[in-house]
Amino acid sequence: MSASLIGFVGILIMFGLLVLRVPVAFAMFSVGFVGITVLDSSRSAFSLLASETFTLASSPELVVIPLFILMGNVASITGMSQKLYDAAYAIIGQLRGGLASATVIGCGGFAALSGSSVASALTMGKVALGQMDRFKYNTRLSTGVVAAGGTLGILIPPSTGFVIYAILTEQSIGRLFLAGVLPGIMLLMLFIFVIMVICWFRPEYGPAGPATSWRNKGKALLGAGPIVAVILLTIGGIYGGLFSPVEAAAVGAGVVILAGFFTRALSLKTLWHASRDAVVTTATVMLILIAAHMINPFMALSHIPSAVGELLSGLGLGVIGTLILILVIYLVLGCFLEGFAMLVLTLPIFFPIIMSLGIDPIWFGVLTVLTLEMGLISPPVGINVFIVKSVAPNVDLGDIFRGVLPFWLMMILAVALLIAFPQIVLFLPNTMFG
Template sequence: MSAGAIGLTGIAGLFLLLALRIPVAFAMFLVGFLGIWVLNGWGAAMGLLASESFTLASNPELVVIPLFILMGNVASHTGMSRQLYDAAYAVIGHVRGGLASATVIGCGGFAALSGSSVASALTMGKVSLAQMDRFGYDPRLSTGSVAAGGTLGILIPPSTGFVIYAILTEQSIGRLFLAGVLPGILLLAMFVLTITLICLVRPHFGPAGPRTSMGEKARAMVGALPIVLVIALTIGGIYGGFFSPVEAAGVGAGLVILYGLITRTLGFRAFADACRDSIVTTATVMLILIAAHMINPFLALSHIPEVVGHFLAGLNLNVTGTLLVILFFYLVLGCFLEGFAMLVLTLPIFFPVVLQMGVDPIWFGVLVVLTLEMGLISPPVGINVFIVKTVAPKVPLGDIFRGVLPFWGAMIVTLGLLIAFPQIALILPNTMFN
């Protein structure tokens, strides 16, 4: 059997293991180890298992993952996410669809602390769904806005998706974080515009909420200042060159913990829970990354990236056409696979092709992460939809999926704008490093 045939057999076996609900990391460990054993011998497989695990786990740049995860978990326990939603609600809650728009803005702000789409959807769902239900919002709009708003967690920095992409492709975490800022703001604005258009066509979907006085608006804005300052210091510190991403994560986590202690909203039990959740999430991410470094050499030895490159070259498409084919593949695969699994499985195959075409790897990273976001609300997996379902158990799953469709369309438009105008993603990292 040729190396290519062995590689294709390994990929088929991997998808079979995933279909059998084997955890992603263990499935990749098994396929990668067995594939290298078959192609290069037992000694090579054992040596790689020992060396790659230690090398990756001792990478100091990966400290950014537990620190940013801890920052998000502590912020959730201290109620900072609620304060951000309250501020947005006080300012725009009185217009049609205002509560849904406030939810999306709250998701964007919380995403800038947690870096997690699931955490953003879960936290903001608990905060906002009952409020929208109280004012008679259509469940499709209320649940759709929470599920879609949660996807901002993987794009607006600090993003765990960008960290994994950076490690797998050996790109700068700082450049990727900055590249996600303007696309994240653009997508947030597109979501708010989508809500506005829905409420123009169907006003009963998002009734206007009560007006708030200037004093109430001012108090709500003051309450949101801590979270705004933390975001400004972490992301602004990276952009200004004051912090590395790891240092920014440490500063952000320290400030959020300090805020919780000063305001007495962070008790010992809550802090212990936040630490435990951070450890579990970090361990999951690390296992996936280590497993990726086992399967990547197997794919290289089996020449799968070369086969894919020849196939794409045979289509005789220009660079944009080839890029659209790759993104379409991500879009389809996102309907069935979890986002991190997609990254570690596909980047070893597609990234060499992208580099050969001369595509900017930072720009490509933003496009890929945005496409992964779309998978978070795409049937049949759509993990954010199922997260919202746990918060709103009375809303039929079909209604939630129908509710996210307009937002899915907004993401397509945003993706098209980023393809047409790469500088939206590249202007900040290029300004910082040049």
Template sequence: MSPELIGLLGILVLFVLLILRIPVAIALAVVGFVGVWVLNSWNAALSTLSTEAFTVASKSELVVVPLFILMGNVAGETGMSRRLYDAAYAVIGQLRGGLASATIIGCGGFAALSGSSVASALTMGKVSLAEMDRFNYAPSLSTGAVAAGGTLGILIPPSTGFVIYAILAQESIGRLFLAGVLPGLLLLGLFVLTITILCSIWPALGPAGPHTTWREKARKMVGAGPIVLVILLTIGGIYGGIFSPVEAAAVGAGLVILGGIIERKLSLAALWRACRDSVVTTATVMLILISASLINPFLALSQVPALVGTFLGGLDVAPVVVLGLILLSYLILGCFLEGFAMLVLTMPIYFPVITALGIDPILFGVLVVLVLEMGLISPPVGVNVFIVKSVAPKVPLGTIFRGVMPFWLAMLVCTALIIAFPQIALILPTTMIQ
């Protein structure tokens, strides 16, 4: 059996394991280890297992993952995320569909703290769904807004998706964080526009909320001041060259903890819960990355990446068409696979093709993360949809999926705009980091 056939068989086995709900890290590790064993030797497989695991675990830049996750978890425990939603709610909640738009803005703000889509959807779902239900919002709009807004967590920096992409592609985390700012804000704006259009056509979807006085608006905005300050200091510090991403993560986590202590809203029990959840999430991410380091040597030995690269590179079409085909494959895979699994599985195959075609790796990273977001709300897997379902158990799953479809289309529009105008993603990293 040829190495290429063994490689394709290994990928097929990996898909089967993932469809059977075997944990991503375990599936990748098993296929990678057995693949190296078959194509090389038992000793080579054992050596890869030990050396690659140590190499990945010792990367200092990965420190940003637990620190940013801790920052988001502490913000959730101390109520900072709710105050951000309350501020947006006070300013635009009285508009038709305003509560759903406030939820999107709240998700964007929380995304700038947590870097996690699941955490954003879960936290904002607990905060906002009850309010929208109280004002008779259609369940499809309320749950769809939470599920879609949560996807901002892996695009608006700090983003766990960008960190993993940077490690796999050996690109700058700071440049990727910069590249995600304008696309993230663009997507947030498109989500709000989507809600406005929907509520203009079907007013019953999102009735207007209660009016608030200017004094109340000001009070709520002042209450959101601490979380806004943390976002400005951490993300602004990276953009201004004051902090590295690792230093910014440490400063942000420290500021959120200090703020919780000063406000007397961070008990030892709450800090313990935040730390415990951060450790669990970080361990999951690290296991996936270590497992990816096992699947990569197997794919290299099988020559599958070279085979795919030769095929795509040999197509007599413009590079943008090849890029479109790659993104289309991500959209299809996103209907069945979890986002990080797609990233670690496909990067060794697609990244050499992208670099050979002269497509900017930073631009490709933004587009990939954006398409991964679409997978988070695509049936049948749709992780964020199931997260929202856990928060709103009485809402049928079909209603939630129906509610996210307008936002899915908005994400498709955002992707097309970035492909058509790459400077949306590239202007900040090219002008602020030389």
């Protein structure tokens, strides 16, 4: 049996294990370890396991993951996300569809603290769905806004998706964080635009809320000051060269914790719970990364990336055509697989092809992460849709999927704009790093 055939058999076995609900890390580890043993030797497999585990565990870049997760957990516990939502609602809530637009802004702001799409959808769902129901918003619009708005968590920095991509491809975490800023803002504005269009043609979908006095507007803005300050401090510090991503994560987590204790919204008990959740999430990510570093050498030994590269080159699609085909594959896989699983499974195959075509890896990273976002609201998996369903159990699942469709189309438009105008992605990182 040839090396390539062994590689393809390994991939099929891995997908079979995932279908059987075997955890992603264990499925990848098993196939990678056995594959390296078959193609090389058991000594190489054990040696690789020991060396890669130690290398990853001692990697300082990975410290950003638990710190940013902790920052997001504390921000949620202390009610910072609620205050950001209240500020957005005070400013635009009196407009038609204003409550839905405020929800999108709240999702974007919370995403800039948590770096997690699921956390954004869950937190803002609890905060906003009751309010929109109180003002008689159509359930398709209200649930669709929360599910789609939550996807901003994987694009607006700090993004765990960018950290995973950077580790797997040996790219700069700082460049990727900055590369996600303008696309994240653009996608947020596209979501608000589609809300305005829906409410223009269907006014009953998003009735205007009560007007807010200037005094209350100022009070709400003042309440959101701490969370805005943390966002500007972390992202602005990276852009200004004051902090590395790791230092920015530490500063952000420290400021949020101190603010929580100062306002008495955080206790030692709640800090312990937030820290424990951050450790559990980090351990899960670490297991996936270790497994990814077992599957990557197996892919290399089996020559799968070169075989797929030759296949794509033979199609004669050109650089942009090949890029679009890869993104379409990600889009289809996103309907069935979790985003992180797709990254670790496919990057060993696609990334060498991308580099051989001369495609900027930072640009490709943002396009990939944005495409992964679409999987979060695509049937049949649509993790964010099921998160919203858990918060709003009385809403039909089909209505939620129909509600996210306009936002899904806006994400397609965002991908097209980023392909047509790469500088939207590359402007900030090129400005910072020359």
